[in-house]
Amino acid sequence: MGAPLLAFIEGIGVLGPGLGNWAQAGGVLAGREPYQPAPTELAPPAILPPAERRRSGTAVRLALGIGQQAVDAGGMEAADLPTVITSSSADGHNFHAICEALAQPEPLMSPTRFHNSVHNVAAGYWSIATRAMRPANVLSALDASFAAGLLEAAAQVSADQEPCLLIAYDSDYPEPLRTLRPIAAPFGVALLLSPRASERSLARIEVGLAHAPVTPMDDAALDNLRRSIPTARALPLLRAFSLQSACTVVIDYLEDLQLQVAVQPAARPGTGG
Amino acid sequence: MSPLHLSHFTATSCIGTGLDDTLSALREQRGGLAPCRFADVRLDTWIGEVPGVEAVTLPPALADFECRNNRLALLALEQDGFADRVREAVARYGADRIGVFLGTSTAGVLQTELAYRQRDPQTGALPAGFSYAGTHSPYSLPGFVRAYFGLKGPAAAVSSACSSGAKVFASARRLMEAGLIDAAVVGGVDSLCHTTLYGFDSLELLSDQPCRPSDADRNGISIGEAAAFVLVERAPESAQAPEDAVLLLGIGESSDAHHMSAPHPEGLGARMAMAQALASAGVAPAQVDYVNLHGTATRANDAAEARALNALLPGTPCSSTKGATGHTLGAAGALEAVICALALRHGLLPGGINTTQVDPALALDYRLASREQPLRHVLSNAFGFGGSNCSLLLGRATGGK
Numbered sequence: 001m002g003a004p005l006l007a008f009i010e011g012i013g014v015l016g017p018g019l020g021n022w023a024q025a026g027g028v029l030a031g032r033e034p035y036q037p038a039p040t041e042l043a044p045p046a047i048l049p050p051a052e053r054r055r056s057g058t059a060v061r062l063a064l065g066i067g068q069q070a071v072d073a074g075g076m077e078a079a080d081l082p083t084v085i086t087s088s089s090a091d092g093h094n095f096h097a098i099c100e101a102l103a104q105p106e107p108l109m110s111p112t113r114f115h116n117s118v119h120n121v122a123a124g125y126w127s128i129a130t131r132a133m134r135p136a137n138v139l140s141a142l143d144a145s146f147a148a149g150l151l152e153a154a155a156q157v158s159a160d161q162e163p164c165l166l167i168a169y170d171s172d173y174p175e176p177l178r179t180l181r182p183i184a185a186p187f188g189v190a191l192l193l194s195p196r197a198s199e200r201s202l203a204r205i206e207v208g209l210a211h212a213p214v215t216p217m218d219d220a221a222l223d224n225l226r227r228s229i230p231t232a233r234a235l236p237l238l239r240a241f242s243l244q245s246a247c248t249v250v251i252d253y254l255e256d257l258q259l260q261v262a263v264q265p266a267a268r269p270g271t272g273g
Numbered sequence: 274m275s276p277l278h279l280s281h282f283t284a285t286s287c288i289g290t291g292l293d294d295t296l297s298a299l300r301e302q303r304g305g306l307a308p309c310r311f312a313d314v315r316l317d318t319w320i321g322e323v324p325g326v327e328a329v330t331l332p333p334a335l336a337d338f339e340c341r342n343n344r345l346a347l348l349a350l351e352q353d354g355f356a357d358r359v360r361e362a363v364a365r366y367g368a369d370r371i372g373v374f375l376g377t378s379t380a381g382v383l384q385t386e387l388a389y390r391q392r393d394p395q396t397g398a399l400p401a402g403f404s405y406a407g408t409h410s411p412y413s414l415p416g417f418v419r420a421y422f423g424l425k426g427p428a429a430a431v432s433s434a435c436s437s438g439a440k441v442f443a444s445a446r447r448l449m450e451a452g453l454i455d456a457a458v459v460g461g462v463d464s465l466c467h468t469t470l471y472g473f474d475s476l477e478l479l480s481d482q483p484c485r486p487s488d489a490d491r492n493g494i495s496i497g498e499a500a501a502f503v504l505v506e507r508a509p510e511s512a513q514a515p516e517d518a519v520l521l522l523g524i525g526e527s528s529d530a531h532h533m534s535a536p537h538p539e540g541l542g543a544r545m546a547m548a549q550a551l552a553s554a555g556v557a558p559a560q561v562d563y564v565n566l567h568g569t570a571t572r573a574n575d576a577a578e579a580r581a582l583n584a585l586l587p588g589t590p591c592s593s594t595k596g597a598t599g600h601t602l603g604a605a606g607a608l609e610a611v612i613c614a615l616a617l618r619h620g621l622l623p624g625g626i627n628t629t630q631v632d633p634a635l636a637l638d639y640r641l642a643s644r645e646q647p648l649r650h651v652l653s654n655a656f657g658f659g660g661s662n663c664s665l666l667l668g669r670a671t672g673g674k
Contacts, residue, residue: 124659
C-alpha cells in the first residue's frame with residue numbers, strides 16, 4: 001500500500017466537551033485525571049479583527065482556537081504554514097439559519113450568512129487572521145473527515161518536505177438537522193506536522209492505509225465521545241501521544257478502509273533518544 | 274512536480290452533454306445561458322441549466338444518494354466512455370489503488386432546502402426519507418462516485434468554494450507522489466440550488482443579463498451547473514505518450530488572506546498561484562499560449578485577475594468561458610481544466626462570448642473570437658470565496674497541434 005508517511009508532531013491543539021487544551025486533555029487521555037464532560041468552551045478569536053471576532057460562529061472559533069494552540073506549541077509562524085482544514089459539515093448553525101430563510105415565501109438571504117456558508121469558512125478566517133497566504137486544502141469526508149485530513153496533511157509533508165498544519169473540527173447542528181446528523185458537541189483537533197524532528201517534537205508518526213479493527217478508548221465516556229463526533233475519531237491517536245510510549249493505533253477512515261498510525265515518542269536532537 | 278496524465282476526461286454543462294457538444298459549442302461560440310426558470314426562484318438573472326438532469330435515475334442500490342447533484346454527476350460519468358475507462362483502470366491497478374477527490378461547493382443541499390419547506394408543523398421535524406449523508410454532506414459526491422465504481426482507495430470531497438474543482442488535482446498529486454495510489458478520479462460537480470442563487474443575489478453579484486467577462490460594462494455573474502471528471506495517472510515516458518496526450522505540468526495554490534467574499538484588490542493571491550503553477554511546471558511565462566481566466570464578470574474579480582495577469586503574463590492571449598457556461602462554482606475549476614485539455618488536444622483557442630467591448634482598463638489581450646491554432650501550454654485559473662486560489666498549468670506531451 002505504499003511506504004508509510006513519516007512526520008513529526010510539533011504541536012497539538014484540542015477543544016471539546018470537557019477538553020480545553022492539550023496540556024489538560026493529555027492528562028485526561030493518559031488517565032492521570034478523570035474525564036469530566038462539560039460544554040465545549042469557545043472564545044471569540046483574539047487574532048481576528050474586532051468586527052469579525054464579534055460575528056464569529058462556532059466553526060470559526062473552534063478552528064482558530066485549536067490552530068492557534070498548535071502553532072504556539074510548535075513555535076512556528078502561522079503565516080508560513082500551509083494548512084489542511086477538514087470538517088464534516090463546517091458551520092451547522094449558519095446553514096440552518098439559511099435554510100429557514102429560504103423556506104419563507106419571500107426568501108431573504110443575509111450576505112454575511114451566505115459567505116459564511118462556504119465549507120472553507122474557517123480557512124478563510126484563519127488566513128485573514130494570521131496573514132497566511134500559503135495554500136489551504138479544505139476537505140470533507142463525513143465520518144471519515146479526520147482521517148482524510150490526516151492522510152492529506154501527512155502526504156503533503158511527505159511530498160513537499162515542509163511543515164503543514166492540520167485543523168480538524170466539527171460544529172454541531174441545531175434541530176431539525178440535529179436528529180438526522182447528531183454531532184454531540186463542537187470538537188476540534190489541530191496537529192502541526194513537520195518532516196523534521198525538533199526539540200519541541202512530541203511524537204514521530206508513520207501513517208498508512210490499513211484494513212484492521214479500530215483502536216477504541218478504554219474509558220467508556222471517552223469512547224462514546226469518539227463515536228459521537230467525527231473529529232473525535234482522533235482520540236486514540238491523541239491518547240497515544242499523551243502516553244509517550246511506542247504503539248500502533250488504528251483510526252476510523254472510510255467504511256472499508258482504516259488509517260494505521262505507528263507512534264513513537266519523539267527522538268529529540270541531542271538526547272540520543 | 275512530476276507531471277500527471279489526464280488519461281481520460283469528460284464534461285457536461287449547459288453548453289454540452291459530453292465533449293463533442295462542448296467542443297462544437299466552443300468552436301462555434303455558442304452559449305447555454307437562459308433566463309432563470311429554475312424551481313420557483315424569482316430572480317432577474319440568467320442561468321446555465323443542464324437539460325435532462327431530472328430524468329436521470331441512480332441505480333437502486335445507490336438510491337440513498339438521489340439528488341440533483343448526483344444525477345448530474347451520473348449523467349456526466351456516462352458520457353464519452355468515461356465510466357468504462359475508470360473500470361479499465363480498476364482492472365489495471367486494483368480498486369484500492371484508485372483515489373476519488375471531487376470538488377463541490379453545495380453538493381446536494383437543494384434536498385435540505387426543499388426538506389425545510391416540508392417540516393412537520395407540530396414537531397418541526399424534516400420529512401421522512403431525507404438523507405443527510407447521501408445528499409447534503411459534501412462527501413455525498415465522492416461517496417456516490419466511489420460506490421458507483423466500487424472503488425476502495427482514499428477519498429474526500431474538496432470544498433473550498435469556487436477553487437474546489439481545480440484543487441482536487443493537488444490532492445491527487447500528493448497521494449500519487451506519496452505512493453498511496455496509482456490513479457485518481459478527480460473533478461467537480463455543482464448543481465443549481467436556492468442557496469447560491471439567493472446568496473449571490475444578496476451580495477448584488479448576479480447580472481441581469483448573460484454575464485460579460487472583461488466587458489467594460491460587466492455587471493455580475495451568471496450561475497451555471499456542471500459536472501466534469503478526469504482520470505489522472507502518472508505521465509507515460511514521452512516516447513510512449515499518445516500523440517494527443519494532455520499533461521498537468523504544474524499546480525499553484527495560495528490564499529488571499531484578505532476578505533471572505535472579495536478578491537485581493539491587487540490580485541496578489543491570484544498572482545502567487547499562477548507563479549507557483551509556472552514554477553512547479555518549469556515553464557516560462559513566454560511559453561504560455563493561452564490563459565483560461567477565472568473571469569466571473571464581476572467588476573472586482575475581473576479587475577484583480579487582470580492585475581495579476583499583467584504582472585506575470587503580460588500580453589498573453591486570454592478569455593473566460595463563463596460567458597458560455599456561466600459560473601459553475603465548485604465545478605468550474607474542473608470544467609475549465611477539461612476545456613483547456615480540449616483546447617490543447619484540438620488546437621483551439623476559445624474566444625469569450627457575450628462580451629462586446631473589452632474593458633480597456635484591464636489591458637488584456639482578451640480574445641472575442643475562437644481561433645484554430647496550435648497550443649502547447651495553457652493556464653487555467655480558479656479562485657473562490659475565502660480567498661482560495663488555484664492555477665493549473667496544462668500542456669501537450671508532444672509538439673502542439
